[in-house]
Amino acid sequence: MSIKSDSRTEEFEYAAGGFSGDNHQAASLGDAVRDYVNRIRGGDMGSLPALLGLAVLFTVFAFAHDRFLSTYNLANLVVQAGSICVLAMGLVFVLLLGEIDLSAGVAGGASATITALSIVDNGWPWWAATLAGIAVGALIGLVIGMLVALLGIPSFVVTLAFFLALQAVPLKLIGSGGSIRVSDEVIRGLSIKNVPVAAGWIVAVAIVVGFAGLSLWKHRTRVAKGLVHKPLSLVLIQIAVLSVIVLGLTALLSENRAVNPAVFDISGVPWVAPVVIALLLFWTFVLTRTRFGRHLYAIGGNAEAARRAGIKVKRLKIAAFVICSGMAAVSGILAASYSGKVSPGSGGGNELLYAVGAAVIGGTSLFGGRGRAIDAVVGGLVIATIPNGLGLLNQASYINYLVTGGVLLLAASVDAISRRRRSAAGV
């Protein structure tokens, strides 16, 4: 630092002039669109495949069945997607590191069993039982994480073993052929009760205002400091799109959707939605705004570089598995809330593949280093739409398996192809 003749202001001007692309990026909406198209062509597609998939599925099912677009079915879809979204959100953490957790579904089933038994047999309040379930999930994740990070067993093998072994837990505790009813007001209410309409609107408006305020504030700071920023028009468009989605869904779900509206009043956002949104906001914050999140991406991108930078790779790996299994427990409890019972088969079926499919189709890479919490939610909606629509059409369940398997394969192919394009284009 000793030889620095030019004054500080000059140096800043120099810095500002030094990176042509930064100024170019800020120029206009047209440039922003061009940049986006270039990114997609380079293989960085984000949630685009999921959004396209959602559009296709909605169009097909809307034509195939007149009740698919009814508000009643829409609310159903939101509730069905809840547990998949949550499971997928947990999986994002493991996938970010380039690992996999095949046991997440059954870990959720085992945790939900503990929660249900705590309520039914021990008379625990719902929150204590829920915490117990999440604690069991986190413990499972801790063991898996330690086996993977400390012993160095491939996560595929460890979690396959757990996938088999954990199915024993509900089977032993419930007994084969049995099931436990989940009738707790709060837990069951997550799926069958709705947020009061007024409260729903308040939360929806708060989300929109909060997002708009944060985006504009961030934009202003970056412009003021001369840093890389999006054009204002793009920021405004993003705010507008989010407002339309959030307020539009709230409006649809606030209508009375009962089959016989004169007698019953079913209106408001199902309680599952705010739970999923709260988790989404929390994990998005953790992934994008904290050191922990940044380090997870770094490990997924280049574990050796992360290690040399002083990041505790093993500790973070264990933490990722703990988060994944903890979220699996939440997902298991949501699934129990939806079906109203826990049975020995809970979490052992399609759940995991649905969730992996949801994360991947949403834009999370199976190769590590890429993924967001929102990917899981968007992907979860796509995946949940398939059984929902097929169910309305009264299709045989083998079609459901075929379609879901096909979608998972398609998502993985998109991931692999876009990765190839990325390394070719270097985006």
Place this chain on the structure above:
Amino acid sequence: MSEFTPYPAAGTGAPAPLLQLRGVNKSFGVVHVLHDVDFAVYPGQVTALVGDNGAGKSTLVKVIAGIYGRDSGDYLFEGRPVAVHGPRDVAALGIEVVYQDLALCDNLDIVENMFLGRELRKGVTLDDVAMEERARETLASLSVRTVKSVRQSVASLSGGQRQTVAIAKAVLWNSRIVLLDEPTAALGVAQTRQVLDLVRRLADRGLGVVLISHNMNDVLEVADRITALYLGRVAADVPAKDVTHNQVVELITAGRSGELGIKDVASATI
């Protein structure tokens, strides 16, 4: 070789070495890799460390970086002996190593890579604004103009640009000494030019720079001093302007060149 004469000789008014290793020995089992090695880094100078494969360059760098311990010998920083127990102690002294395989994360952008593991925070949240400002300042002060945007992902950079980012990352922390391991090995002509200019600028800013290289043209162009290793011994520690290309090659391959080099080459064994 047991008595070390610092260069330039004491009392000439020339700068004192920033980092000095004295009589360092290092063995791995029965293999004696470093024999009484003396090595010095001066502020504002580029010291080239040359030697054939297996001469002990990497081992010496890892001893300096604190990755390997020493069997014997002194480690002096600014003339004072310091206790080095690991890479963290060395980083705390302001010594940074840029390894050949650059240790960058392809999925992160330039700013994120430069601050990896040492992110600035405001409370619990990352202070992205401050990090971007400092990254820009550092890159600009190194006159880096080839990068389009500091928010570009590292995967999209060329080899020379990646090397630049890796070096800027090392400079960001007001480091005193930067060790560069084969920085031009995989680069084309124009990119090599960029990196060598950058190496020179680092020294002009007063840093002590160590350049490990196989490429004699690079070494003779940019280095102020050349330390040649031969079979784990220091064959010569000379000002770059006093030696020719051929002499350096002889020092590397045979351990001596005319008056320079190890007196009794025949007895030098591993």
